[in-house]
Amino acid sequence: MKILVTGFNGKVGYEVARKLKENKMSFKCAVRNVERSIVKYGEKYEFVHLDFSMPDSFSEALLGVDKIFLMYPPGDNIQFELFIQKAKETGVKHIVYLSLKDVKFMPFVHHYKNEKLIKRYSIPYTFLRAGYFMQNLQDFLYHEIKERQRIFVPAGKGKTSFVDVRDIAEMTMIALKDTEKHTNKKYVITGEEAYDFYEVAEIMSDVLSVDIKYTIPTAKEFKEYMVSKGENLEFINVVVGVHFPTKLGLAKGIKHDFVKITNKRPTNIRTYIEDYKDKWY
Numbered sequence: 001m002k003i004l005v006t007g008f009n010g011k012v013g014y015e016v017a018r019k020l021k022e023n024k025m026s027f028k029c030a031v032r033n034v035e036r037s038i039v040k041y042g043e044k045y046e047f048v049h050l051d052f053s054m055p056d057s058f059s060e061a062l063l064g065v066d067k068i069f070l071m072y073p074p075g076d077n078i079q080f081e082l083f084i085q086k087a088k089e090t091g092v093k094h095i096v097y098l099s100l101k102d103v104k105f106m107p108f109v110h111h112y113k114n115e116k117l118i119k120r121y122s123i124p125y126t127f128l129r130a131g132y133f134m135q136n137l138q139d140f141l142y143h144e145i146k147e148r149q150r151i152f153v154p155a156g157k158g159k160t161s162f163v164d165v166r167d168i169a170e171m172t173m174i175a176l177k178d179t180e181k182h183t184n185k186k187y188v189i190t191g192e193e194a195y196d197f198y199e200v201a202e203i204m205s206d207v208l209s210v211d212i213k214y215t216i217p218t219a220k221e222f223k224e225y226m227v228s229k230g231e232n233l234e235f236i237n238v239v240v241g242v243h244f245p246t247k248l249g250l251a252k253g254i255k256h257d258f259v260k261i262t263n264k265r266p267t268n269i270r271t272y273i274e275d276y277k278d279k280w281y
Contacts, residue, residue, distance in 0.1 A: 001026070001064060001065065001066035001067075002026045002027055002028055002064050002065055002066070002067075003020065003025060003026065003027035003028075003065070003066075003067045003068065003069065003176055004027070004028060004030055004048075004050075004061060004062065004065040004067070004068045004069070005017050005020065005027050005028070005029045005030065005068075005069045006030045006050065006068065006069060006070050006071050006073070007030075007069075007071035007073065007098075008029035008030060008031050008037070008045070008047075009031060009032075009037075010071070011133065011135045011139060011165050012071065012098060012133075012165045012168055012169070013029070013069070013071060015165050015166050015168070015169035016069050016168075016169045016172045016173070017029050017045055018169065019166075019169040019170060019172065019173045020173055020176070021044075021045070023173055023177065025173070025176065025177065027046070028045075028046040028047065028048050028065075029045050029046065029047050029048070030047075030048055030049075030050035030061050031047050031048075031049065031050065032049070032050070032051050033049075034047045034048065034049050048060060048061050048063075049061065052073045052075065052078045052079060052080060052083060053075055053076065053077040053078055053079060054079075055079050055082050055083075055086075058082065058083055058086040059086065059090070062086060062087060062090045062092065063090075065087075065090070065092060066091065066092060066093045066094070067092065067093060067094045067095070067096070067176050067179065068087060068092055068094075068095045068096070069096050069098070069172050069176065070095050070096065070097045070098070071097075071098045072098075072110045072111065072114055080110075080114060080117070081117055084117055084118060084121050084123070085121065087121075087123060088121045088122070088123055092123060093123075093124060093179070094123070094124045094125065094126070094176070094179040094183065095118055095123050095124070095125045095126075096125070096126045096128060096172050096175045096176055097114065097115065097118060097125055097126070097127050097128070098128050098130060098168065098172075099111040099114070099115055099127045099128060099129045099130070100129055100130065101129050101130060101131045101132075101161065101188055101189075101190065101251075101253070101255075102129075102245070102250065102251075102253070103115065103129055115127055124179065124183045124184060125183075125184060126175040126179070126182045126183070126184075126185050126186075126187070127185070127186040127187070128168060128171055128172065128175070128187055128189055129186060129187065129188045129189065130163055130168050130188075130189045130190075131160065131161040131162060131163040131188075131189060131190040131191070131251070132160045132161065132162050132163065132242075132246070132251060133162070133163060133164075133165055134162045134163065134164045134165070134191075134267075134269055134272040135164070135165050135272075135276075137151075137200070137204075137273075138276055138279045138280070140235075140239060141153060142279070142280070145204070145212060145280055146280050146281070149210055149211060149212050149213065150201075150212065150213045150214070150215045151197050151200060151201050151204075151212065151213070151214045151215070152215050152217060152222070152225070153197065153217070153222065153239070153243055154216075154217050154218060154219040154221075154222040154240055154243055154244075154247065155196075155197050155216075155243040155246040155247055156216065156246065156247035156248075157196055157198075157216070158196060158245075158246040158247050158248065158249045158250075158251060158252065159194035159195055159196045159246070159249075159251070159252040160194055160195065160196075160245075160246045160251040160252060161190035161191055161193075161194045161251060161252060161253060161254050161255075162190075162191050162194075162195060162200075162269050162272075163189050163190050163191050163266065164191070164266065164267035164271075164272050166267060167189060167191075167258055167262075167266050167267055168189055170258075170262055170264075171187060171189055171257075171258060171261060171262065174261055174262065175187075182261075187257040187258075187261065188255035188257050189255070189257060189258050189266075190253070190254050190255050190258075190266070191254070191266045191267065191268060191269065192254065192265060192266055192268060193254065193268070193269075194251070194252035194253075194254060195269060196214075197214040197216070198214045200214070200269065201213055201214040203269060203270050203273060204273055204280075207270065207273045207274055207277055208273070208277055208280060208281055210280075210281060219240050219244075222236070222239075222240060223236055223237075223240065226239075
């Protein structure tokens with residue numbers, strides 16, 4: 001039997017696959033375009049077609065699978081409940097689901113509903129409720145940092161508990177390797193310290209030897225600017241929503257589940273920036 005890794009083409013799923021490979025665990029990676037993935041990665045990983053908007057792809061993806069690292073995918077017409085139902089029917093014994101820190105206070109987000117859905121189908125689970133990804137700095141914040149030397153995001157002056165996705169991958173590997181120990185557990189994954197974006201800009205400036213500023217736009221200014229650049233309005237609204245709890249001062253909470261489970265300290269943001277500094281310059 002194998003583990004199915006979803007979200008392989010994203011920052012978390014890829015790190016999960018790397019961690020499982022490093023630990024010689026049996027898995028396959030779900031992607032929308034198998035041929036493109038083979039061209040990019042060769043025989044390094046095993047790929048299977050999965051499109052959450054196409055229920056016909058579910059059976060093949062779940063063939064021989066008894067555990068899943070599951071992420072809620074972007075896109076339209078996502079048939080998430082049908083996928084969970086199919087996982088139950090095919091005998092999946094454990095789901096490690098990537099959720100959101102403080103999800104229990106946010107009934108309007110997908111993760112809140114999806115956690116309840118997995119429980120309703122009585123599939124044993126581990127919920128990893130993650131804080132704000134450090135890797136967002138090389139994702140949707142990347143171009144403004146690289147091209148204009150600024151962090152441009154409507155997060156106000158609030159602090160947020162940044163987490164390195166490599167730490168999420170570590171927790172995922174452990175939960176998948178020893179599912180009995182982690183069955184029906186909920187873990188909150190954060191770093192050791194919360195930062196505001198002024199502090200992040202200062203650390204980046206020091207590591208990169210480039211003057212990076214945090215420009216603290218309002219949500220309105222951010223939306224207007226991103227629309228002028230041709231960004232998708234739905235995506236823009238998601239980004240604003242992601243940073244709203246930080247702006248309200250609700251994202252700064254620190255938890256120590258990572259240390260308890262791994263006996264390691266979580267990656268700090270300076271280490272992350274040093275490790276990835278060639279991504280910006």
